[in-house]
Amino acid sequence: MTSERSDTLDQAMARSSGLDTLLRDLTDRAVREVPGTAACSITVRRADRLLTLAGSAGLPSGLDQRQYENGAGPCVAAAETGTEQYASDLTTEERWPAYTRYALATGVRTVLAVPLGVTGESGAALNLYGERPGALAAGRDAARAFAVRMTDAVTTALRIEHHRQSAADVRTALLSRSVIDQAIGILMARERIDADRALERLRRASQGRNIKLRDLCAQVVERTANGPSPDRE
Numbered sequence: 001m002t003s004e005r006s007d008t009l010d011q012a013m014a015r016s017s018g019l020d021t022l023l024r025d026l027t028d029r030a031v032r033e034v035p036g037t038a039a040c041s042i043t044v045r046r047a048d049r050l051l052t053l054a055g056s057a058g059l060p061s062g063l064d065q066r067q068y069e070n071g072a073g074p075c076v077a078a079a080e081t082g083t084e085q086y087a088s089d090l091t092t093e094e095r096w097p098a099y100t101r102y103a104l105a106t107g108v109r110t111v112l113a114v115p116l117g118v119t120g121e122s123g124a125a126l127n128l129y130g131e132r133p134g135a136l137a138a139g140r141d142a143a144r145a146f147a148v149r150m151t152d153a154v155t156t157a158l159r160i161e162h163h164r165q166s167a168a169d170v171r172t173a174l175l176s177r178s179v180i181d182q183a184i185g186i187l188m189a190r191e192r193i194d195a196d197r198a199l200e201r202l203r204r205a206s207q208g209r210n211i212k213l214r215d216l217c218a219q220v221v222e223r224t225a226n227g228p229s230p231d232r233e
Contacts, residue, residue: 023054034142036135037128043075045123060106073099078113079123085113089133112136114147183217
């Protein structure tokens with residue numbers, strides 16, 4: 001990849017206002033910068049299943065998902081084996097018959113899937129689609145170079161996503177703990193019982209009503225704050 005193209009990727013990362021925007025911008029750039037590319041997507045394995053993180057404008061609906069459902073296709077093979085997959089002309093391709101039929105029906109004639117060595121993930125690939133037989137042949141080197149740059153961006157994006165999710169989980173846990181403690185305090189004051197017994201009563205009530213303990217405690221707190229005490233269990 002040329003220095004100019006490297007600069008455009010760095011600028012995209014700096015300019016993006018969110019992860020979705022960044023990844024979508026990268027796939028759109030791949031379409032513009034890799035010769036013969038009509039559409040592009042990013043496949044990553046998360047929680048033991050493959051999914052598409054982002055797709056460029058013009059990506060046919062279901063093109064990647066059909067591969068995931070069948071467990072076969074160039075994107076799946078590239079992500080799972082770490083080996084580049086190239087189909088010059090899908091009309092003569094025999095490796096993935098079910099996927100090939102679907103891709104041809106969407107107007108895709110050639111596919112190139114380049115593995116991404118994303119840190120912390122068990123498989124990822126940059127998927128490029130062309131509309132003419134052999135359209136991607138001249139762009140394979142450019143695609144590999146773009147994949148190297150995209151690997152860092154995807155790794156960073158997924159790391160940020162993981163940290164945000166972890167922070168959200170912590171906030172949820174703290175809020176849950178807070179509302180449970182409030183409900184325990186209400187029962188202790190109302191029933192004149194200790195904290196362990198109050199918690200046990202709340203647990204039995206949540207099981208009996210088949211609702212989460214956190215949700216039951218929120219009801220207790222809300223009803224107490226609004227006036228009359230809730231029915232005793």
